[in-house]
Structures are given as structure tokens and as C-alpha cells.
Amino acid sequence: MSKIKDPSLADKGKTQYEWAKDHMQVLTHAMTKLKKSRPLKNITLGVCLQITKETSVLLMGLQDLGAKVVCCGGNPLTTQDDIAAFLDSQGIKVLAWSNQTKPEYDWCQNMVLQHKPDILTDDGGDLNIKAHKAKLRIFGATEETTTGITRYQSLAKKGRLQYPIIAVNNARTKMLFDNQYGTGQSTIDGFLQAMNLLFASKRTVIAGYGWLGRGVAKRCQGMGAKCIVTEVDPIKALEAHMDGFEVMPMSQAAKLGDIFITCTGMRNIITKQHILSMNDGAVLGNVGHFDVEIDAKFLLSQKVRQVRPNLDECVLPNKNKVYLVSKGRVANLIASEGHPPEIMALSFSNQLYSILYILKNHKKLKNQVYPVPEEIDNQIAQDALDSEKIKLDKLSKKQIQYHTSW
Amino acid sequence: MSKIKDPSLADKGKTQYEWAKDHMQVLTHAMTKLKKSRPLKNITLGVCLQITKETSVLLMGLQDLGAKVVCCGGNPLTTQDDIAAFLDSQGIKVLAWSNQTKPEYDWCQNMVLQHKPDILTDDGGDLNIKAHKAKLRIFGATEETTTGITRYQSLAKKGRLQYPIIAVNNARTKMLFDNQYGTGQSTIDGFLQAMNLLFASKRTVIAGYGWLGRGVAKRCQGMGAKCIVTEVDPIKALEAHMDGFEVMPMSQAAKLGDIFITCTGMRNIITKQHILSMNDGAVLGNVGHFDVEIDAKFLLSQKVRQVRPNLDECVLPNKNKVYLVSKGRVANLIASEGHPPEIMALSFSNQLYSILYILKNHKKLKNQVYPVPEEIDNQIAQDALDSEKIKLDKLSKKQIQYHTSW
């Protein structure tokens, strides 16, 4: 049985599903080709993903391939209730609604696991951790985020991983595009909607210069901002420096910034002490996975009022007002609609092919974290180019020989 | 008497007013300095502007300076009803609500004129044209848009202008910043919200390479789009070419574009014929003043359904789906909140100082279109820099001599 907020929103969800589907051709073409053979017949998929219009395209497609799909939300706040209603109306089991409490969120995940899924698809690792605690028999899992993968690798190191997991997040067609172009754009979108302030001329502090941070930095610069980067890795810091950004520690950047965007996947990036040294009017938001990058607890314990949707004004002891986007949770998903469908089509093609790969190969696989096989990755990029009618050069025999003939 | 949609929205409007006010320091500092002398005592101001949170800061300030303020909306669709309610609650006469019909819109303007305003502030020229038809006795007027100024200059040429008008739009601190940085950002904002598609890699056709168009082009490029520019002016076209954009006629661009943004202030930019040659899935929107740049009439007479807020799907006779943002009306104002407050602070400082200038000098002025006096323009830029604590160099006597001593 599904548990959702309001089944009457199904029609509204359907329009969104259709819009997304029209812009996810990489994924839908693959689905169409596979449909006849129903490769997921008799398989139960337990899915924990952000419930968005794009996810609905993946889930509908997986059901079309024969799977029984049971899903919950990848984030307690961000479930789109109209999409949940639409999926439910189409026979998918949905355990998700917006603005859940932590216990509700956990309950939903546990409910998913009670359907005895064969394969799990996770977004952050909470579902897989619960499956491990429950010692469920699972063929394998796929993981959408860096955060989740870090958790599994930590388990694997200790020999405690119970089934193979494919690190979808690390696929080049996922990470390079989702983290860089997807989050780059959706961060701009989320901050614009939350604050409606001018980016041009603003000192924007970007914590972290991984794929996420450099995607965000590029777009902020494209909007006219002056970017400051903070890092802990000397090589990434040197790249940021050579890319023309200011690099400094957060303690120094805190005093200069107008806008702060954390992109690290790490905790304690912007601390109480940093916040107390900020300028009046500073805006803070996080686009890393968890809400531990900014000390939101401190901020939300101040004199707080919501001044705009997803924007809280926090009056500090020093009288400065500081503004927090979406309570420190992933701003690009909460304050905007998240990644555009074209990007999600790439990520979810990796999910699709990785699920099929697990199904076919799980007996041969060890209890390890595996990368997405290279041929899958290349195929998806090729599909994406094909859908845009972009042609490439091809290596001739002579050229291939040149590489191997020394 | 005001006529607005819902007075109970006043509190919601107040929060927005406060947010905007906090980010319009250029304007509020000027207001504070002038407040004591109440320079607008006994003056009635007739204002036709987009009713937004930023406009509320201007109007509240003008009232503070002693004026009786009567206002209507600058666009039949875009009035923010909570702002209207807040202004009304503060004693300003407001004749504006969202989604007006054309007759309602005209009626509101006429009501403003019935208050016998001494000075008019207009956004497009409709109010001034009506004042001319009614042969009202007016000291003078200020105008916010290129479109309005073109209309008055046409009247002035024929000797039919009845009072001096200050072309606020043409002030460097207005035009360079509002048209370029303001519309640049709000266009991205509006299109992102309307379509939630990826800008990166999309072929974006920008019609017009004036300040508006180049602001939009710069931001689209900053979001990763491939920009194509169409122009009629050879010098602007050559600039676009040298700035690294593709330049071609619309008939050719129509076949290539994914996203089309009109920025011309001219009519018939994207015609039925252009539309019929577009790719399936093309998205069209206008950020020029009037809704005559795209043939919306043709589009909206097709098989239409709204697929997202402010986005209509139009199924063409050739089966292609084409999407129209906010029915061809100013997308950056309707599909987003419009210019951010920092930009409007510059524009509205020009309005404030120009109103005071008319009051002081109207007897000396001829019935012409006047530029904003240069010293006002410079003062506003200096105020803006001061508010950001940015210091400039100053010419020494020796240096000034160097320029004049040959």
C-alpha cells in the first residue's frame, strides 16, 4: 500500500511527468529498446530517490520493463506530492510525502524494505544501511551520491558490505554532468528563487572545488559574481587559483562574503564562529548532500523569521541579520526543482543499465563497491550525442595502430 | 479610494517590502537625507509602475517626502497583490491587481489621472498618452522605459508634447544596469522557472543586441548556452560577432534554436513563418516591453495547454510542439520576480531625483524629452559605490590641467 499526501494531485503530476519525459530522450530511447524483452520481470526494486518529475520517468520505465517498484523519498523535505500521487495512480508503491519528520522518513524506508526488494537504488545510503542492519538478502544495489559511496567504502574496508554496490555517482556520465552542469544550474536557480538578489558583483564564497564546487563557481561567475573558493586539498586549491578564483580559508572568507554556498560533502564547514564574523545581510546555503555543512542548528536557534519562501532571517547576538536558505538542506533541490531533466536522463540511464548489470552479474560480483562499467558509461554518452544529432570522428585502423604500435 | 484584490495580504506584502528596502540602500539613504525638508509636500504624484516589492520602497519613500501618491500597475498581468495591499494599508492610493483585462487596466490609469497629479511617473507611456488626450495640466513626467521614450520623442517631433519628460530610462545608472545586469539575471530566472530545462549546450537565439540583448546574451553564455544573435543594426551586429556570438537572420536562426528570447522593443520579430520552421520542443519568450515581438496570437490559437506555470504548449499544424513563456509578455517580470532590488534602487534613485528636478525646474523646461542631468547620474553611481564601501581614485589638479591644457 502506498502512503502519500494527496492522491487527487495525480493529474498535475502527470503533466509534469510528460514534460520531463519529453526531455529525457537518452533514457526513454534506452527504455523503448529494452521494453519488449521485459528484463526486470519478477524483480522487486526498492528505490530511495528524490521524488521528482524526472524520477517518475525512471520509475515508470522500470515498471514498464517488468519490475515491481517500491519507492520512498531520498530527502524528508523535498518529495513532490503531485508526482507521488501520479506514481501511485500508475501502480507503483510510493511511501513518500513532503516535509516529513525524521521518524516518518525512517518509517518509509523500512516499509520499502518489507517488500523484500531484490535490488536497491539509493540516494545517500540510508536505505542500504538499514538493509544491512536488517541483514536482508539483496542481489546488489546502485548508489546515486558521493556521500553514499563513501559510507559503503567505509563498510567495505571493514569487510562488512553484504552485497555488491555499483557507484552510479562515479560514472563519468553521471558525476561530470550531474554534479557539474546539473547542480551548477540548479544552485543558481535555487538561490535566485530564495533570495531574488543580484548575483553580479556579489562576493560568493564556494566551499569545496570538486566537481560540484567548480560547477557552481563557473555558473556564479557566469552570473557576474566574484568568487572565492575554500579548500582542504592543495591540488584542487591550486586549480581554483589558476582558474582565476581567490582561494583562502573560511575564517578569512567569512568576513568578505555576501553569499556562501557549501559544496563539500563534509561537516562543520561554516561554523558558529564563521557566522559571527560575517557581514550583515550575508546569505548562506548548502548544496552538498547533508545539512551538516552549515551550523544550521546555531542559526535556527537565533531570533528567526521566514522572510521569503525557503529563506529564514536569523538575527545574531551582534545584531547582524544573516539569511539561511532552506534551513541548510540541499538548496538546489528544495528552493528550486533540482536538476533539469536532460541531466537526470544521464544519471538515470546509469541507474537503469547498472540495475540490469547487477541482475545479470550479481553472482559473479563480490561484496564490493564497483564502478559503472566503462562500456555503459561510453554508451550513454554516445546515446546523448545521438539524441542531439551530434557526430564524432572515428579512429581509423591506422590510427588505432599508431597508439599501440610503438 | 484604492481598488486592489485582497487587503488581507498587507502583512505578506510588508515582509517583502522590508526585504527589498534592506537591499535598496542607494535609494533609502537618499530618501533619509531628504526626509526632513519634505520637498514633495502638497504635490500629487501619479505613478504607473510594475507593482513590486521594489516599487513599494520607492512609493513609500515618496510619501515620506510629503507627496500624495496615486498609483496603478505598469502591466495588466504582473501586479503583486500583496504589495498592492501593503501600499494601500499605508495610505497610498492603489488601483491595481493581477491579471487585469485591457479595459480594467485602462480604467485604473484613468482613475489615477482623476486625482489631478502634478507629476507623472510612467512605465511604457500609456499613462502619459492618456494625460495628453485629456489635456491635463502637468508639471512634467518621468519615464522608465525605452518604449515610452520612443513614443514621446515621436510626439515631440510633431510638436505635440504638452510638458517636459525626463527620460529616466536613458540615464547611464539606469540603462546600463537595469537593462543589462537586471534583465540579464531576471531573464535567466524567468526562463529557469518557466521551463526548468538545462541552459548548458542549448542553442539560444537572442533577438536584438542592445543593452538588453547583450545583458541576456552574457548571462546565457554564463549558463553554458551557445548564443545566436539576430540584429538589424550593422554596428551592433559586428559587435556581437566580435564578442564571439553567431550572427544570422531570424529566418535562419529559427531553424537552429532551442530557446528564443526577444529583446528588441520592436514588433514582428518572431513570426508565424519563423515558428513553423522551428525544431520540435523550441521554447519562446519575450523580455522586450510589449507582447508584440513574438506572434503569440498565432501560437495561442493552436492546440494549447499549460504544461507548467507560465509555460504553454502549442501544438503546431506540423505536429511540432512549441512552448511559449508567459504568453509572450515580459517573461522576466511575469515568470520571475523581475529585477533584483539592488538594480531597482539605481533606477528608482533616478526616478526620485528626476521628480525633484522637475518640481524645481519645470517652469524653465520646454516641452521636450530631457535626459537625466549628468550630475544626478554621477551622484547615484557614487552613492552606490559608497554603499559598498568602494573607493575611487580622484583626479589631481595637475591631472585635470593635463586634459585641458593643450
Next chain:
Amino acid sequence: MSKIKDPSLADKGKTQYEWAKDHMQVLTHAMTKLKKSRPLKNITLGVCLQITKETSVLLMGLQDLGAKVVCCGGNPLTTQDDIAAFLDSQGIKVLAWSNQTKPEYDWCQNMVLQHKPDILTDDGGDLNIKAHKAKLRIFGATEETTTGITRYQSLAKKGRLQYPIIAVNNARTKMLFDNQYGTGQSTIDGFLQAMNLLFASKRTVIAGYGWLGRGVAKRCQGMGAKCIVTEVDPIKALEAHMDGFEVMPMSQAAKLGDIFITCTGMRNIITKQHILSMNDGAVLGNVGHFDVEIDAKFLLSQKVRQVRPNLDECVLPNKNKVYLVSKGRVANLIASEGHPPEIMALSFSNQLYSILYILKNHKKLKNQVYPVPEEIDNQIAQDALDSEKIKLDKLSKKQIQYHTSW
């Protein structure tokens, strides 16, 4: 009689002339059309311009149109001796060689005037000032630089201008392109050759944010530099700020910069005091017209040695080494070859058409500084687009009406 360095360089000059001519189609097409009517028959042109391969294309063309051409160099240092030799070999009177002393430079200009030119073409104003002192009878003149125009306007204000002068520099097809794209590129070129250091990550201080400065800033940013802008004009400063550059006074920038580029046309921009506060290793260069922007006198009176072509190491009293490009003279002309031919084709088309305009209209013209007529400006842009086969849209009658019909 010509006076040049070495006639045997004529062949080398010819190859360069041909290369430039092949890349100046805007100019050469115009020349070809006009050639038959020989409109400059019996006219003597006195020309003071940088003697470069591009100038040779202009001068050869003018001679082809019937003129007797006498020329000297626009800068005592930058004459390319092979070009001078080539021009001389083709029957043009040339009084120019590289690395002249000031007296030699003046002598050459005086020699040009002894040929009783009918029309003068100047680069900086020295030739025209001499013609004024000599009270020569001249039809009119054209001027290539901002600096020259400022000098004539100063004369005109005092009623002392003796003939009309067309401000070629201010033509949009000259100023927008030459100052912005031309100097932008040639500055990068000059500094790269002089110093061969990495631009990426360097703090580059750009003095002045006119067309010159913003062209230079855009290219420095394009090479990965972090740009700081200094200004005296608040509106330009605000633009630089909104364009994402740091803005501060030179006294502060001097302490931060790695590379300094002056683009002002003003004197005393980088003073002894600024220099003494700079970091060890700072590189300084000027691309404004005269060598008065940087205190080169102070620098060159220190312990100096040339460490690379066009780069002098100056050891300051505080032991810091500071490097001066091309002795503070126009770095983009001296340390590189200057503007590329495509840009000079635009500038020199303005020269050509303005010379013809003076010839035709000089009796009607007053002793004032005139802009290049708008129709010439537009024609040149159109010619440039034609030569690249770029097509524009054209306003229909209906559209033209729309602009004028209110």
C-alpha cells in the same frame, strides 16, 4: 625625398604588406570600388601614423586613388623599417625610422608639412599642432586617437582651431573595435612577448575602464587572470564592479598587483609612491597613448638592466625588482606588432571615407571637431559583415512605422 633607415628592407616589407592586405578586405574592397574615379587626384595627403604593415595598405590605397602621399611615424620608436622601405620603393614619401630621438621625430613632422599637404591624417595631434603653429592652409584633418581629439577640442573651445577635423577615433566602427578588440588582443600579445609569464592566477591591475580598459580586462580575464580595476568615473567604476571585477584606488591596488596595465590617456596614474609599495617582481606596462601614465622617469633612474627584449628590470631602493615593459611607451605597439589587420581595416576605412568627406565638404564645414558621419560608420560595419558573409534582418515597412507611429 624620403628619409628611412634601410631601403634594402623593401622586399621584406612587401611580404608583410601583402599579408596585411589579404586580411583587410573591408578597406581593400572600398578602395577597389573607388579606384577608377581617382577621387584624390592632385591632392597631397600629409600622414602621421604608426608605420606598420596595415598602414602601408592604407597609404598604398590612397596613392592608388590619385593622392600624393607624404608620411611620418606616429611614434618615435615604433616605425617598422621594412615597411618604410617598401612604401618608399613604391613612390610614397616616407620620413620615418625606428628608435628616433625627439628632435628627429619633430623634424620628420616638419618635413611632412613642407610638402604643403591639403589634408592631414594624424595620430595623437602633434602634426596638427605643428600645422597650427605654422598657420598652414589645410582643407581639414582626420584624427586617429582620443588624445588628439581632446587636444583639438581644447583648441576649438578657445576658438583657435584653424580647420575642420574629423574625429575618426570616435567612430563606432573605430572606437568600439580598435580600442576594445584590437588593444585587448595586442596588449595580451605585447605582455606575453615581453615577460613570458603566466597570466592565469595573476592579479592584474587595469587602470581605466573605458573602451580600452574593458577590452584589456576582458582578455586578461580570458587568460585566467584576476582583474582589479581603478577608475575616477563613478559610473564606469560601478560597471566594472557589476562586471565582476574588484574596484579600488591605485594606492591599494599597487600593494596587491602582479601585473599593472595603464589604459587611461591620463598622466601620473602609477606614481613613484605606488611603485615603492609594490610587490617584488611586479610587471608594469602602459597601453594608453603617451608614456606619462607610469612614472618611467623614476623607474629608469634606478639600477636598470634589460632582462628580455622590451623588458627592463629596475631595482628599487627597497631592493624589490620591478619590471617595466617598453619603457612605459605603448606596450601593445612596441612589444608586439599592434592591432591585427582586421581591426585596422575598420579604422582605416574610417580614415579613407573621412578624407573623401573632407575633400567634398570642407567648404561647408566649420573649424570644429566633427564626428564621422553616421552613414559612413554604418556603411563600414555593413561592409565588414558582407566580407564575412553575415546577413542581418531588415526592418519591414510595418516595423519602421511601429517606431514612428505613436
Next chain:
Amino acid sequence: MSKIKDPSLADKGKTQYEWAKDHMQVLTHAMTKLKKSRPLKNITLGVCLQITKETSVLLMGLQDLGAKVVCCGGNPLTTQDDIAAFLDSQGIKVLAWSNQTKPEYDWCQNMVLQHKPDILTDDGGDLNIKAHKAKLRIFGATEETTTGITRYQSLAKKGRLQYPIIAVNNARTKMLFDNQYGTGQSTIDGFLQAMNLLFASKRTVIAGYGWLGRGVAKRCQGMGAKCIVTEVDPIKALEAHMDGFEVMPMSQAAKLGDIFITCTGMRNIITKQHILSMNDGAVLGNVGHFDVEIDAKFLLSQKVRQVRPNLDECVLPNKNKVYLVSKGRVANLIASEGHPPEIMALSFSNQLYSILYILKNHKKLKNQVYPVPEEIDNQIAQDALDSEKIKLDKLSKKQIQYHTSW
């Protein structure tokens, strides 16, 4: 015994050495720290590198650490004879001069090997291949280029590698910076000097979107060019597409481009057929390692004349003129001075530390291609940041725990 062109150039070389040394602090600081212990005492190093001012800083430093250094040039054309003279004057054995024939180039390498080097440093693999043929006893080698590494990996696959080789090129502080920022800038430099044409508005075709190609593309775009990318790898192609570049096969790009830059490390990239379809005036150059990317043989068998230094005009059978930079050899090294010293300091720090690593560990190492150890890579980045006084954040214990504690 050295064999060089002209010992009298030593002083000129010394000035250049000093200039470079002043801008290679990352390397010189490391050298200074190591100097006392003379870790390379009694070691003979055989070095095959481009003989430039930056290389002289490395070689002088290695000698200072106790090594006997014997070197030849990494390219038959590009040896700077003044640097060779300076090195020779300082006691280093130099077998290199500019514009060598292939037999001379081979002879020099063979002479280096006759000194029985213990460790080799190579740039392309020719020296190591010769050492393999001669079956010399070598501790190990370091390699500066992608090309070289590909060759060794091919040998290693077949079990024929005779000693361990460290792939210096693949160090992140080498590859990311040298290939991207170094070649990016030096390519602009080389093409500007060779052609002196405007980059702005030019269609620039970049073959290959690896680190090299994307560095070049970014800089070309920064100069105002319109970039087209050709690729064979679908993921890289998709990245180029998302970065806003046009992607197409060379057969199509050939017809559109004004400037062509090959960055692939592969042969037959621009073929005779491509060349015959190009526009009149196209400029072609290669910045990949070998001169096999462009069919220079075909071009140079046409009617050829040198129109500028490093630029040959080739008149094709179809009458079109096409221009080839530096005969298809590495344009950024031949037509300009190559990478700036700051970049070479990073690369050569990797060389230094890798040589020391081989010396210390060669007995433990297998006959394989090894990456530069991660700790060396990080140390060099940290050194570079230190030399710019840039500080980073540091992970706290709590934060490190966070990553490992799941």
C-alpha cells in the same frame, strides 16, 4: 664534450636563466632545501628535454644536488642556443642546437647514452627507446609527455620494459597545469606571433578535448573566438557540448574553420582531404607532441613561401591559400617560448622528486610505468600555494572521523 651552436651566447642565456629562476620558486625552494645533502652525488643523469630557460633551472639545480648532467634537446628544432651555451659554460654536457636534422637529433641522443647515465629523463620516449635497444643498465626513468608514456605502456604490456619509468606527465600537478594552463597560454602566444590575426570572432577548430584541448579552447574563447571541438571519445565530446562549444567531425569543421589547432597526440587528424575543403586563408597549427597530426607533407609539397616567421603560405591546387604554423611541429614551443616558468616549475618539481624517488626505490620497483606517488603530487601543490602565501582550511579530527565513521 658538449656540442652546441655558439658558446659566445652564454651570457645572453644567463640572463634568461636568471629571469626563469626568479619565477620558478616552487622548484628552487625545493632545491635549496635538498642542496646540503647532495643526494645526487655520483649519479649521472641523461636528460632529453626541450632546451629552454626553464630547463636550465632544472639542470643547474640537479647539478647543484651533486649529479653529473648530460643533456640533449627534446625536439630537433626548438633548442635555444643561448641556453645551451650557458649550460655548457656551467659544466653541464650539452648535445643540442637549433634546427637539427633527424640524424643529428639521433646522434645527440646516442651521445647522451654513451655517458652511461644511471637515470634518464625523457620528453617523448625517443631516448628511452634507444636505451632499450642498447640494453643499457639504467635504474629507471622519468617521462614528461603523454606520448612517451603511451609508448612505454605498450612496451610494458608486451613485457619488454627494461626498467621502471615514472609517468611524470600524469602527475596531477603536471598534467592539470602544464597541459591545461601552460599549453593554453603558449598556444595563444604562438599563434599570435605566427599570424598576428584577430582571434575575436574567428571560428577556431580544436581537435581533441583532453586537458590540452580544453585548455586551448578556454583560452581561445577568452580571446573572443568561436570554438568548434572535434573528438572521438563520446564522453569528452559531451563535455565539450555542455561547455557550450560546437562539436562535429573534422570533415564538417574543415569547411567552417578559420583557425585549426590539433591537440590530440594522434596522427592523421587533419588530412589532405580536409585541407582541400577548407576556406581560403585558413591557418593550421599543431600543439600535440609529434608533427603527424596535420598532413604537413602534403602542405609543404604545394607552392610554398614563408610569409612570416614560422608561417608558411601553401597555395593549393584549388588556388586557395592555406597557412601552416611552424611546419606542423609543436606551435606553442616553436612559434613562442613555450610554457611560462611558473608552469614548468610544477612539472620540473615532479621531475626532481621523481628522480630522487627512483634513486631511493629502484630496487623495489618493477619494470612498469608508475604514477608519481600521491604524496609528491600533494607536496608540490602545497609548495606552490605556500610560495603565493595562499592558505587552506584543514580537516579537523572530527571532520576526518566523519568521512570514515559510517
